Amino acid sequence: MPSLGASFGRGGATDFQQDLQNSDCIVIMGSNMAENHPVGFQWVMEARERGATVIHIDPRFTRTSAMASKWVGIRAGSDIAFLGGVVNYILQNDLWFEEYVKHYTNAPVIIADTFADTEDLDGLFSGWDPEKGKYDTTTWRYEGMEMHASAGNREEGFGPSGHQAGHGGAGGGLRHGEPPSEDPDLQHPRCVFQILKRHYQRYTPELVADLCGCSVEEFLFVCEALTQNSGRERTSAFCYAVGWTQHTVGVQYIRTAAIIQQLLGNMGRPGGGIVALRGHASIQGSTDIPTLYDILPGYLSMPHTEYYGDFESFMQANTSPTGFWGHFKAYWVSLMKSYFGEHATADNDWLFKQLPRIDDDNSVYFTVDQMLEGNVKGYIIAGENPAVGNSNGRANRLGLAKLDWLVVRDLVEIESASFWYDSPEIETGELETKAIPTEVFFLPAAAHTEKDGSFTNTQRLLQWHRQAVEPRDDCRSDLWFYFHLGRRIREKLADSKEPRDELVRYLRWDYPTHGQLDEPSAEAILAEINGSETATGAPLDAYTKLRDDGSTACGCWIYCGVFKDGVNQAARRKPHWEQDYVAAEWAWAWPANRRTIYNRASADPNGDPWSERKKLVWWDGTKWTGHDVPDFEPTKAPDYRPGKDATAEDAIAGDHPFIMQADGRSWLFVPQGLVDAPLPTHYEPHESPFDNPLYAQRANPRRQQRKKASYDPYNPVADEPGAEVYPYVVTTYRLTEHHTAGGMTRTIPYLSELQPEMFCEVSPELAAEAGLEAGGWATIFTARSAIEARVLVTNRIPPVTVQGRTTHQVGLPYHWGARGLTTGDSANDLGHLALDPNVHIMESKAMTCGIRPGRRPRGKALTEFVTELREQAHSRREMAPRHEPEETRKTSKT
Amino acid sequence: MSSTLGHPAAAPDGWDAYGDDQQPRVGFFTDTSVCIGCKACEVACKEWNLIPEDGLSWTGESYDNTSALGANTWRHVAFIEQEKPLHTNGDGSTGLRWLMESDVCKHCTHAACLDVCPTGSLIRTEFGTVIVQQDICNGCGYCVPACPFGVLDKRHIAKPPELPAFHGNEDGRVWKCTLCYDRLKGGHEPACAKACPTQSIQFGPLDELRERADARLAKLSGEGWNGVQLYGRDPDDGVGGFGAFFLLLDDPEVYGLPPDPIVTTKHLGEMWSSMAAAATVLVAGVACAFIGRRR
Amino acid sequence: MSSYYGRPVIKEPTWTWQIPTYFFTGGLGGASSVLSLSATLFGNEQLARRALYIGALADAACPPLLIADLGRPERFHHMLRVVKPTSPMNMGSWVLLASGGASSTAAALERLGRLRPLRHTAATVAALFGPALATYTGVLIADTAVPVWHEGRKELPWLFGATAAASAGAAACMAVDPEHAGPARRLAIGAVAADIALMRAMELRLGEVGEVYRKGAAGTLGLAAKALAGAGATVLAKRGGRSRGAAVLGGALVCAGGLCLRWSVFKAGFQSARDPKYTVGPQRARVEREGTKVTTQPKA
Ligand SMILES: Nc1nc2c(c(=O)[nH]1)N[C@H]1C(S)=C(S)[C@@H](COP(=O)(O)OP(=O)(O)OC[C@H]3O[C@@H](n4cnc5c(=O)[nH]c(N)nc54)[C@H](O)[C@@H]3O)O[C@H]1N2
Ligand SMILES: Nc1nc2c(c(=O)[nH]1)N[C@H]1C(S)=C(S)[C@@H](COP(=O)(O)OP(=O)(O)OC[C@H]3O[C@@H](n4cnc5c(=O)[nH]c(N)nc54)[C@H](O)[C@@H]3O)O[C@H]1N2
Ligand code: SF4
Ligand code: SF4
Ligand code: SF4
Ligand code: SF4
Ligand code: SF4
Ligand SMILES: [Mo]
Secondary structure (H helix, E strand, C coil): CHHHHHHHCCCCCCCCHHHHHHCCEEEEECCCHHHHCHHHHHHHHHHHHCCCEEEEECCCCCHHHHHCCEEECCCCCCHHHHHHHHHHHHHHCCCCCHHHHHHHECCCEEECCCCCCHHHHCCCCCCEECCCCEECHHHHCECCCCCCCCHHHHHHCCCCCHHHHHHHHCCCCCCCCCCCCECCCCCCCCEHHHHHHHHHCCCCHHHHHHHHCCCHHHHHHHHHHHHHCCCCCCCEEEEECHHHHCCCCHHHHHHHHHHHHHHCCCCCCCCCCEEECCCCCCCCHHHHCCCCCCEECCCEECCEHHHCCCHHHHHHHHCCCECHHHHHHHHHHHHHHHHHHHHCCCCCHHHHHHCCCECCCCCHHHHHHHHHCCCCCEEEEECCCHHHHCCCHHHHHHHHCCCCEEEEEECCCCHHHHHHHHCHHHHHCCCCHHHCCCEEEEEEECCHHHCCEEEECCCCEEEEECCCCCCCCCCECHHHHHHHHHHHHHHHHCCCCCHHHHHHHHCCCCCCEECCCCEECHHHHHHHHHCEECCCCCECCCHHHCCCCCCEECCCHHHCCCCHHHCCHHHCECCHHHCCCCCCCECEECCCCCCCCCHHHHECCCCCECCCCCCCEEECCCCEEECCCCCCCCCCCCCCCCCCCCCEHHHCCCCCCCCCCCCCCECCCCCCCCCCCCCCCCCECCCCCCCCCCCCCCECCCCECCCCCCCCCCCCCCCCCCHHHCCEEEEEECCCCCCCCCCCCCCCHHHHCCCCCCEEEECHHHHHHHCCCCCCEEEEECCCCEEEEEEEECCCCCCEEECCEEECEEEEECCCCCCCCCCCCCHHHHCCCCECCCCCCECCCCEEEEEEECCCCCCHHHHHHHHHHHHHHHHHHHHCCCCCHHHCCCCCCC | CHHHCCCCCCCCCCCHHHHHHCCCCEEEEEEHHHCCCCCHHHHHHHHHHCCCCCCCCCCCCCCCCCCCCECCECEEEEEEEECCCCECCCCCCCCCEEEEEEEECCCCCCCHHHHHCCCCCEEECCCCCEEECCCCCCCCCCHHHHCCCCCCEECCCECCCCCCCCCCCECCCEECCCCCHHHHHCCCCCHHHHHCCCCCEEEEEHHHHHHHHHHHHHHHHHCCECCCEEECCCCCCCCCCCCEEEEECCCHHHHCCCCCCCCHHHHHHHHHHHHHHHHHHHHHHHHHHHCCCCC | CCCCCCCCCCCCCCCCCHHHHHHHHHHHHHHHHHHHHHHHHCCCHHHHHHHHHHHHHHHHHHHHHHHHHCCCHHHHHHHHCCCCCCCHHHHHHHHHHHHHHHHHHHHHHHHHCCCHHHHHHHHHHHHHHHHHHHHHHHHHHHCCCCHHHHCCCCCHHHHHHHHHHHHHHHHHHHHCCHHHCHHHHHHHHHHHHHHHHHHHHHHHHHHHHHHHHHCHHHHHHHHHHHHHHHHHHHHHHHHHCCCHHHHHHHHHHHHHHHHHHHHHHHHHHHHHHHCHHHHHHHHHHHHHHHCCCCEECCCC
16 A cells, blocks of 8 residues: 555554544545444444544445444545545644644655646646656655656666555655755745645635535535544544545545645544555455565565666665665565575575566556467466456456466356356357367365465454364365475476576475375464574564574564564454453554554654543653554654664654654655655546546546557546446445455355345436336446446435536446356446556546446347447547647656 | 233243243344444354355345345344434434344244244243244244244245255245354354344343343433334333344334234133134024924 | 335235135034034934034044145144143144044944944034134134234134034035925024124224225135125025025035135235235324333433
């Protein structure tokens, strides 16, 4: 979550769900928490019982709204305007937490005069390069800071790439903790605070209401609730999930909330923070120990081809001189020692030379493009179901059909494994089983009940689970698969002389196994991740013990301590009613078992709690202490000031709580680390029926599109002719009764019977307008495809009035596919591949569509139906094509 | 048992028969004001009790595709979409509300199902709950229309392979909530209560639950909750009070519950006597047919 | 009136065709035993003997019907595990056992012409339980939550008793020579009159709930019942004393009427259970009238 990382230093939920019970106001926005995190939601209910105001802001009235004190219905894709309005309200009415903002945020920092705002450039920031379609982000830097040579294309790998950057890794080029020029009184026209004020001044209540489709009263209710429940005595929290992330400006949605929480002083405090509700049981774990292409465990940058051979420049580019990223080398070397043991030495640069490099964007949808172009030979799908779960299902399936071989490891034969005989494209005749070259291997996987392991959940909490039963038949754990696969490969390469095989031969691959199946010990692997002294093998207890001389090995620096004293801390099971609400003895949270990160901010600059009611950690005169593990060096006094030559954490002053940041402050303004904006700005979704009332620039200029790809056509938008073919806003989401692409739920009778059919949610008004019959069928279509769904007419998804126009919204759960006990069309067949530029996520939360009564055409007729409508729409568009400024303007000042 | 003839007594019929083995009477307080409609209770119940899946039919009735309690549904979560504010104290709460209620067997103090069961298959347990003894039930079906809440039904479903072998291809017996009798015996709380993430389903000794409910009612009405009321809490109601009672946010019938249920055997006395009279008159009538003109 | 998506509040019975048929045969059997014993007492040999046979046959038909309706037929004997006054079905099983057992014994001995005293005792036992057998089925269905049955609890035993008497008389008319069938005829005619009167009275007293007797299957069968029984009674009255043929026809019509009436009542129960308004309406009205303790409102 680069947005949180860029703002605060770590890409994880800043708080734990149990702490929500201490909130005085909870805003759930971009999440349907009651339906998708029902167990965590009990703490929201607890807060409500204690008198907290619970607000749900969502296009639909959901099971979460039903529990909330207030629901505000808005148009999908309009959140930045709404939240920007809140920022403006706070600033205009002087309701910000002065002491907090002045000391803990970068509000006082003066920005270089190369920076120009969207307000001045009609929707673009300075540094826009139309050829590259990218920003030169150095124009956004702190004043007086010397910059890296070619920092312009950081994301290409020079310096921390997207994810490490997104985790505070962007050093900001600071040489010591204090930015060169600041104005403590926040008056300087180029200080962050003033820039912020100007940037949001047009986000008035009236504009918000007109753009989001809510009422001014509703908007003001939220503003008042938030401001009245923030300050010394009270705290407010935000909860979000993919209702915010799945947009072409997703990262900036979260940034806007981050700005509000900084201005109101809610970060690092009990009942405050931004709770990022994550997905799969261990999805947080899958970024900590990444399944991502561009980072290594602990958000360390993956080396890029540019660095071939040059270890030092790589170290230099990734080491922030100040803050905890100052120890990048220690984390890196320890990782290499953990991978390669004695083979990694100072003399061979810890095998840096031999490490694989990334040469390009290898994110999932880019890989789909490559498949379609025939550049991908083989593919392993483990633990996902892209044929249903990925946007633009057709493109994904056609891609799979171009592989030579495909391995699918799953509990059941999912659509991604069966596409070659039962996908919609087989039905339409686009694919013919005989003609598909792909050889598909289905390998049955063992479920979590059939193996030991840990889940790193939404609040960075590692929870251990033990095997309950042996896997049936050929089912094997993923651990088993990868371990024995590696073992066999290593046997084959044992005496290879090829340099390219060196790393494989050097790998430490000596895990103890047990049982008839030779199951590797998951605990041994957790111990390896925790790390140890290479000499003695003694387990480490904190990442502060990591060294860059090879004396320590650690598989993931942020997890260091999970095997403290040789004990599996993640397996601790002391229930919360036997300890205080922080429940520090239940499992283990990274970093260092802290439950609320940045908790130094729960005390004032002098180290005293802001108030008795909201005390969490404080300075007792000699050390930091409190209910939670202090997120600060235990004995660094509040009045500590770094010397000019101080580095790493020593460069962070005693009153700067955000220790991962180069300047120890949270970032209202993000000079580096995000590729599309230093400040969130409202852009319309890639597909929406409206222009951007704020700027000529309609949508995020930096969004990733496939303009020329035949397999990813887009609907005409706004007032373009042809847009009327797809007049409605459509959003997709989940139901409590099913899980994501359905492999785990559509196969289970007890769940299938609870939501047995794909349906769409429409308002009575839309049903009347489109002639839809309650309980009947509807066909929903975009330029990509058409699907059918049963019609659920409900007042829970009312039309909204935007820019004077009544706009209908269509709601679609995305759980269905061709297989299982309950089958149905996949919402993702309607989806497109326009992505957020920071995390390459698709915009499945706000698109446009058309809807008609009745079932969809079958077979070839379906393709014809979709094509006909699309060609209609596109040919009309040709008459008056839209040229967005992004395609023409160059905005660098210098 | 005879206590249901004439006026209800407070103690559940048959419970005191346990003497020393008698356990405190337990039950449920289902607080719909915190129900998030997650249906974990439905699933937990089916999992624990190995109840067969019974049809994949989509209703279009809000998010309720279970529809009603029955032989294969012992917990049923009702969903009601209303254009009514949640609160009446003008706190700005929206004009929409979505009521959710997890329904279950009421384990009546005076249980019609139990009273009318001809085989003694339905019994009162030592916990004061009402269960069907599956090895006794002969599927006469009498309890089905006797229950004033439509809880029980005969299981018609063909036996799903993964479940234990049933009689032939059709079960034929009636099934309902056992209040997890097996779990209670093992000292565990019922599966549905265990699974409920928000404590909408509260399990415990009935008198405790009643106190909690009274406090809850006072709190919520103080907060101005629209239509808040308890249902089945009062031992003097038509079934002598429910073992599993509810906090509702609207009239019972809105949730598909009877507004004034009465245990049918309450009137059994009059029925027997009117039968006795009818029988006598029948004899007399026949006799009369002989008296008078002889041929 | 609000309801949950118009779904029923209570469950429809699970009973199938055997049950109303049993109501008929049970009634016929029970009343016939009484008729037979009275005939013996009043010295009407032929009527006594034939009524006895009819009763025995009708009783004999009952157990198979009841067992066939069970979900677990092999467990029919569980009906006699307990003696349970709160369960009309349990009581009924005992009554059927006694009355049916007795009537068949009596009939068998009659046929064999042996053990006269025992035959008489058996017949007496049968006649003793007969009235109960003929009327308890009214209690059986009244003792449910089915609105139209439970609310009709006062009339149902009377109604079923009358129908039983009518069919017993009618059946006898068919089997006995007209000159000996006088009492049976009078019984049939009188009972039919009572039957129709009772039926009307019940519908009236039931009010809104009673409307199911004018709707759907229950309505049609109800009309048929009245028409058939009425016609049958008239035929018996006009010519039943003279022509054997007329007696058979009239008797058959009355019996058919009796069968239809049982079916009408049976169906009415299902119809009133199916529509929530019959459950909620009257209860709501009662709450308005008398208040209720089932809901606890917050203290003002
Ligand atoms: N039962 C269940 N639980 C789950 C999952 C599941 O599939 N089933 N999936 C898990 C996973 S992988 C994840 S990532 C999480 C996701 O958790 P959530 O983010 O809560 O999941 P969604 O239902 O996709 O989206 C949440 C809400 O976003 C709303 N929304 C759509 N567009 C917008 C918008 O533009 N603005 C705002 N404010 N809201 C919008 C939708 O109406 C929806 O109610 O849930 C996890 N938990
Ligand atoms: N339109 C639309 N599309 C979306 C979203 C949306 O909101 N709207 N949400 C997006 C989000 S947030 C997510 S996370 C994705 C999810 O989409 P996917 O991840 O593609 O779909 P899942 O069904 O979660 O796939 C997980 C698979 O892993 C299998 N599995 C479970 N346990 C194991 C195991 O231990 N080992 C192995 N090998 N397999 C296992 C399951 O059977 C299941 O098939 O969908 C995305 N797509
Ligand atoms: S499924 Fe697991 S992660 Fe999701 S809410 Fe339930 S318990 Fe929590
Ligand atoms: S609710 Fe119905 S099934 Fe449950 S105990 Fe009462 S009468 Fe019996
Ligand atoms: S069906 Fe079974 S439980 Fe119900 S009354 Fe008959 S025997 Fe008793
Ligand atoms: S108590 Fe047990 S049986 Fe009854 S509903 Fe709950 S889980 Fe099901
Ligand atoms: S588990 Fe609890 S919250 Fe969920 S539906 Fe059942 S009662 Fe409601
Ligand atoms: Mo997710």
